[in-house]
Amino acid sequence: MKVAIEVNGQTVAEEVEDRTLLVHYLRETAGLTATNIGCDTTSCGACTVLLDGESVKSCTMLAAQADGHAITTMEGLTADDGELHPLQRAFREQHGLQCGFCTPGMIMASVSLLDHNPKPTRQEVRDGLEGNLCRCTGYHNIVSAVVEASGQEVDR
Amino acid sequence: MIPAQFSYRRASTVDEALSVLAEHGDDAKLLAGGHSLLPLMKLRLAAPEVLVDIAPIDELRYVRADDDGVAIGAMSRYHDLHRDTVLREHAPLLAHVAGSVGDQQVRHRGTVGGSIVHADPAADLPAAILASDGVLVARGPGGERRVPAAEFFLGPFTTPLEPDELVTEIRIPRQTGLGWGFEKFTRRAIDWAIVGVAAVGRSVGLINMAGTPLRARATEEALANGASVAEAAELAAEDTNPPDESHAPPDYRRHLARVLTARALDKAAVPA
Numbered sequence A: 001m002k003v004a005i006e007v008n009g010q011t012v013a014e015e016v017e018d019r020t021l022l023v024h025y026l027r028e029t030a031g032l033t034a035t036n037i038g039c040d041t042t043s044c045g046a047c048t049v050l051l052d053g054e055s056v057k058s059c060t061m062l063a064a065q066a067d068g069h070a071i072t073t074m075e076g077l078t079a080d081d082g083e084l085h086p087l088q089r090a091f092r093e094q095h096g097l098q099c100g101f102c103t104p105g106m107i108m109a110s111v112s113l114l115d116h117n118p119k120p121t122r123q124e125v126r127d128g129l130e131g132n133l134c135r136c137t138g139y140h141n142i143v144s145a146v147v148e149a150s151g152q153e154v155d156r
Numbered sequence B: 001m002i003p004a005q006f007s008y009r010r011a012s013t014v015d016e017a018l019s020v021l022a023e024h025g026d027d028a029k030l031l032a033g034g035h036s037l038l039p040l041m042k043l044r045l046a047a048p049e050v051l052v053d054i055a056p057i058d059e060l061r062y063v064r065a066d067d068d069g070v071a072i073g074a075m076s077r078y079h080d081l082h083r084d085t086v087l088r089e090h091a092p093l094l095a096h097v098a099g100s101v102g103d104q105q106v107r108h109r110g111t112v113g114g115s116i117v118h119a120d121p122a123a124d125l126p127a128a129i130l131a132s133d134g135v136l137v138a139r140g141p142g143g144e145r146r147v148p149a150a151e152f153f154l155g156p157f158t159t160p161l162e163p164d165e166l167v168t169e170i171r172i173p174r175q176t177g178l179g180w181g182f183e184k185f186t187r188r189a190i191d192w193a194i195v196g197v198a199a200v201g202r203s204v205g206l207i208n209m210a211g212t213p214l215r216a217r218a219t220e221e222a223l224a225n226g227a228s229v230a231e232a233a234e235l236a237a238e239d240t241n242p243p244d245e246s247h248a249p250p251d252y253r254r255h256l257a258r259v260l261t262a263r264a265l266d267k268a269a270v271p272a
């Protein structure tokens, strides 16, 4: 079927198989490879993107379900002039990543988290990101990064 | 992992969905949030020939209070329910339970109708709806029928719903002012409950203590006869048939049911 999705503000329209997963559409059809596939079973959150502003796991959605909707991926957070989003900056400042594989998903889930709860406590960040796994950092610096991006003092 | 081939259809009204179901019978499946069905399809444990996406049916996304109680549209997502002020006031147990399902991303997609019809004995909302004396409204080619939650869960992933029927609404008697408690014991953050307990007033629903959600009848009767919470909770595992898994054998689950029932009832003893 023909699937048309507004990806990071630009319409991508392509004929794809009905069974195409959203994550494959983003990576292969739209050519945006920031969104990673980790577990492929809705467990790790590496594939998290925003659907109409809300975090979803794109390995567990069909591209067809996003037809006519707006998707934001990690690429869409960075301004055209290359200026980083506050969360991207905070992950760098707070050393919120090591290998970086989980990072796009972590950051997109964090955008949604801060949207619902603009001044979260450290515990609320941990609870809000429970659907995202990181095998490297031990999470501590990820929590610090989200707290910093929310404009609060980072209390380690 | 990619699902087997199917043909994708979209319905934006209940009537449209029913007519696609009528056309394709057993070969078609409704797709709501897709957070149970798509994982099964990716594992090729399910392979419907036609998928009918009912997400565009906005007429099924609501929470309304009326004289009888609260009516919840089947396509309401967990995230909607968790934040809904009407639900928080008149059926706060359900609003809270909806906020405890899976993780943030899952709650943005999963729907109450999908959770009920999927009928996973480890699911959260079905037990809470059972404890709330909820009633499910279904529509099919023959019109509308109402099925009490107590008659809806027949076995693991088994309900009396026909393949050409669609659940449209969940009705809950008003719980305004009643105390409630929800206890969910999990192994890791986003896991399903090993055992869970949803209590409202003196009603108790058990998660994952049998092939279906259950009412803790012995506990409820003891409470009605004047037993203390501690005494009544001791009976929570009576007439249950908990699953056996290496990390959680039946005896361990029975113990959890007693402990979690006492905790949930202690919370429910405090009026909301």
Ligand SMILES: Cc1cc2nc3c(=O)[nH]c(=O)nc-3n(C[C@H](O)[C@H](O)[C@H](O)COP(=O)(O)OP(=O)(O)OC[C@H]3O[C@@H](n4cnc5c(N)ncnc54)[C@H](O)[C@@H]3O)c2cc1C
Pocket: A041, A042, A043, B029, B030, B031, B032, B033, B034, B035, B036, B037, B038, B039, B074, B075, B100, B101, B102, B103, B106, B109, B110, B111, B112, B113, B114, B115, B117, B118, B120, B122, B123, B124, B125, B165, B166, B167, B168, B190, B191, B192, B193
């Ligand atoms: C990572 C993860 C963690 C999860 N954790 C939990 C948890 O902790 N607790 C919990 O309870 N659940 C959990 N779930 C399951 C989740 O709640 C699902 O969303 C839910 O079981 C199904 O709802 P859905 O809207 O996604 O339904 P779908 O997957 O779209 O559909 C499920 C079934 O119901 C049918 N159906 C859907 N809507 C209707 C309708 N209105 N009328 C008739 N038939 C219908 C479909 O045809 C299908 O057979 C988890 C899921 C994931 C992926």
Ligand code: FES
Pocket: A036, A037, A038, A039, A040, A041, A042, A043, A044, A045, A046, A047, A048, A057, A058, A059, A060
């Ligand atoms: S790849 Fe989607 S949740 Fe892991």
Ligand code: FES
Pocket: A096, A097, A098, A099, A100, A101, A102, A103, A133, A134, A135, A136, A137
């Ligand atoms: S930084 Fe390696 S998985 Fe998170």
